Amino acid sequence: MQKIRASITAIGACLPDYILDNTELEKMVDTNNEWILSRTGISERRILKGEGMGTSEMGAGAVRMLLEKRGITAEDIDLIICATTTPDHQFPATANIIADKVGIKNAFGFDINAACSGFLFSLTTASQFIETGKYKKVIVVGGDKMSSIVDYTDRTTCVLFGDAAAAVLLEPDTEGFGIQDSILKSDGAGRTFLRQKAGGSAYPASMETVMNREHYVYQEGQTVFKFAVKGMADVSAEIMERNNLTGDDVAWLVPHQANKRIIDATRDRMGVSNDKVMMNIQRYGNTTNATIPLCLFEWEKQLKKGDNIILAAFGGGFTWGATYIKWAYDTK
Numbered sequence: 001m002q003k004i005r006a007s008i009t010a011i012g013a014c015l016p017d018y019i020l021d022n023t024e025l026e027k028m029v030d031t032n033n034e035w036i037l038s039r040t041g042i043s044e045r046r047i048l049k050g051e052g053m054g055t056s057e058m059g060a061g062a063v064r065m066l067l068e069k070r071g072i073t074a075e076d077i078d079l080i081i082c083a084t085t086t087p088d089h090q091f092p093a094t095a096n097i098i099a100d101k102v103g104i105k106n107a108f109g110f111d112i113n114a115a116c117s118g119f120l121f122s123l124t125t126a127s128q129f130i131e132t133g134k135y136k137k138v139i140v141v142g143g144d145k146m147s148s149i150v151d152y153t154d155r156t157t158c159v160l161f162g163d164a165a166a167a168v169l170l171e172p173d174t175e176g177f178g179i180q181d182s183i184l185k186s187d188g189a190g191r192t193f194l195r196q197k198a199g200g201s202a203y204p205a206s207m208e209t210v211m212n213r214e215h216y217v218y219q220e221g222q223t224v225f226k227f228a229v230k231g232m233a234d235v236s237a238e239i240m241e242r243n244n245l246t247g248d249d250v251a252w253l254v255p256h257q258a259n260k261r262i263i264d265a266t267r268d269r270m271g272v273s274n275d276k277v278m279m280n281i282q283r284y285g286n287t288t289n290a291t292i293p294l295c296l297f298e299w300e301k302q303l304k305k306g307d308n309i310i311l312a313a314f315g316g317g318f319t320w321g322a323t324y325i326k327w328a329y330d331t332k
């Protein structure tokens with residue numbers, strides 16, 4: 001028997017109905033469709049509306065779909081991890097709230113915050129629990145309500161982000177499929193270039209922080225761009241090299257969707273053709289922790305058992321990483 005690996009066996013997603021397109025943004029800030037499309041690749045994004053609606057609302061929707069698709073109940077789940085940068089509250093963990101909403105009663109849950117790399121960090125963490133042999137069904141949710149921390153008077157950031165959640169189920173595999181390898185990196189020296197300055201223990205919320213608009217996403221775009229292009233491409237090349245994969249061996253690249261130009265640079269460095277790159281940034285923008293599982297969800301029917309898939313991300317912190325998966329199932 002081969003070693004136990006964690007393989008993805010089901011995917012669910014939840015997208016809010018409201019579509020915020022570039023035309024509507026043109027009325028809100030000094031921007032235009034041509035600039036947004038050419039610099040980022042984004043045409044529209046989804047926004048979660050409604051009083052009291054947080055990330056858990058979308059996370060719960062994604063988990064319900066996943067359970068139904070796999071034909072299991074909430075009580076079968078052993079562990080739920082939520083990757084999010086926009087938790088419902090500072091505490092308790094959004095994973096707990098999702099579990100409660102869905103009826104997951106026999107599991108423990110916690111959140112992971114690694115900004116846009118959070119889904120990869122969570123997937124790798126979750127896979128360790130499966131590999132021990134003790135945990136059989138682990139859910140990883142990637143979700144963000146970015147609209148809750150986006151300043152819709154700041155044209156440099158408000159065009160970039162959207163809301164969404166998607167979730168994957170991990171189960172043990174002993175036939176060689178599933179998560180093969182992961183490289184995760186972080187460098188706190190990059191923390192000032194992309195962050196939400198206030199609201200934590202260093203700068204708690206006050207009248208002043210609100211007046212200074214310090215509860216919104218702050219980004220030095222060009223600096224983040226330079227680090228992202230290098231970080232995502234380097235780590236993707238590294239994981240291919242150490243697993244003896246060439247561009248031809250890779251069936252799919254699933255990149256974090258922050259900027260089409262960053263994705264193109266990673267694709268070129270890996271030597272994979274454009275038709276192997278999952279890209280839906282044009283419809284959803286940057287949904288932070290949801291981008292990668294949302295791509296897997298949308299491309300699920302095209303994935304074949306045995307496909308070599310590389311997931312890659314870069315985000316605030318800085319954090320970045322790549323994961324190599326051998327896909328475990330064909331979708332009927």
Ligand code: UT7
Binds near residue numbers: 116224257
């Ligand atoms: O997911 C987490 C990681 N995040 C990322 O990976 C994002 C990385 N950064 C980026 O994707 C890009 O830097 C941005 C898309 C954020 C910005 O694109 P850029 O090509 O780096 O533009 P820039 O910041 O250099 O700005 C160029 C010009 C500036 O005007 P001036 O100074 O040349 O007159 C900006 O003020 O574009 C202006 N500008 C805009 N113009 C129209 C900035 N935002 C807008 C806008 N509409 N929305």
